[in-house]
Amino acid sequence: MEKAELARRLAEIIGSEYVSGDPDTLFIYSHDMTENEPSEPDLVVMPDSVEEVQSIVRLANEQRIPLTPFVAGANVGGLAIPREGGIVVDLKRMKRILEVNEDNMYVIIEPGVTFGHLRACLDNEHPRFRYAYPLSPPYTSVMCNALLDGLTNLSTKHGDMSEWINSLEVVLPTGEVVNIGAAAASKYWFGRAPLPDLAGLFISWQGTTGIVTKMAVQICPKYKYRKRMFVMAYDIDSFFAFVRRCAWTQLYDDIAGFSWPAAKMMVARRVKLTRDPDEPELGAYLDFSGDTKKEMEFKEAMVRDIIKELKDKGIELEPPLLVDDLVKINPDYLKLAEFPTTLDFLIDYGGGGFTWVGSYGPMSKSEEGTKKLFAVMEKYGFPPFLVTRPMKGAHYQVLRFIAPFDKSDQEQVKKVRELCREMAESLLDLGFIPYKAPPWAAELILKRADPNWVKLLKTIKNTLDPNRIMNPGKWGL
């Protein structure tokens, strides 16, 4: 179908003001902050309802036109770059919070609902509740983060964000709308058990199996008291000994970790950084809450006891630094503690490039992985920037290595590509698996994966999307 004719048909569905083939608009949707190759769509559409999404999908399926779902484009892995052109379906207009169910502790949201929206809604209208928030800007999509196995400041307790999904409404690549989870058989979208869990057909599939148009996610109680602190460690082994010990208590809402460039980048506003050998190498960030002062005192005392216990074993850690104190000196410190957050300290440099290789893997390999990957980053001339966190009650660990770079410098872009590839290979060697895997990383995973798993993946894809219209090029599909 000719582009003009396609635009006309799409305009009939959603109105001409929400269809664009304008070169400036297409350029915006052709790239993200990362080193991933840009690729322009033919058209961009902005539907406002499930019926409109359904009609767009039906048309695309009939005409074999690729569709790429999009919200904020901030997944930093080229996941929303339309590899094979076609139509970008920007879901920003679908930004309604359809239900806040306090009694059953969930909210039903549309894809365009951002962390900023949700937090404002809960803080202002449902102050006894909270969702979990990521180290991401407030304009990013709650639904995309959950569908892509993202992590947040409650992941130490509850795991990646797909664990928070109760139910889904999905437009399949053939245009049918299906309810998944409790929503399939109950008017309450309370969970996924006890039905066969079909949510897995859409989680981490990077939009290759359908467009999710509604999602119920869990919310949890917000307690009366909250305290946040940093505990600095002088080496990688001491840091992980502390983090692991704290995580095993299962008392803390969040136990994240940052390597030295994080705090320095925030204050010094420089990418070129040097570590003083007497400086802590990593800092653990603890966030905890409680309903009574006694509970808070106990949790805080426990941190101090753990520091002492480890000191007796020869592991040196600094006593806690309170976030409230640091914020009095520079409010920017809150950007490492209060989420969602702005990432200006990471991206506001010449060229504005920003990338990372994030992975989930065995806690037991965290020290080795960190040491190995720091060496790789230093080899390529990047400060060893790590964000890490024990996940789901310390059952696994996330290691995320971050590299700001100058996107206008082609040499640096090439270097970043090599860096990311080497980091991903090293992580896979250790048993970690990259999450939100860009196409090049997915390729590395697929090469090493069980061939029958890959075969099953392809079978499912072909069954759900026989004309291969949904976000082609992702997961090698």
Place this chain on the structure above:
Amino acid sequence: MPEVIVEDVGALNLVALITRELINKNLQDPNKSKLIRHLNCTFVLKASRMTMTVIFKDGEVFLKNGAAPKPTVYIEAGLNDFLNIGVGGSYVTALITGRLKIRGIKLWKLLPILKLVRI
């Protein structure tokens, strides 16, 4: 407004960075920035393992990592005590309990410096 002069911000250790922020914040206050006009001294701080030197000279303030030899005043504290005092915690209590150690100067002579490194 005067500002702390640093050769390479990206090389400063965490304590030096925090001290730079504390002093710069205070220098925005005209009453406090007046203090540096006649202050000529070298101040070394060791917070846990990290050391840094602040030089007040002819109305300018220089800051760097490491300890200058023969400073006018030498202060030692834990990182958490340094931070606590920096944001207004009691240095007298820290001094009495031994968590803060000062050498080379009488306490009352230290007051102008303290006014510049605390908020």
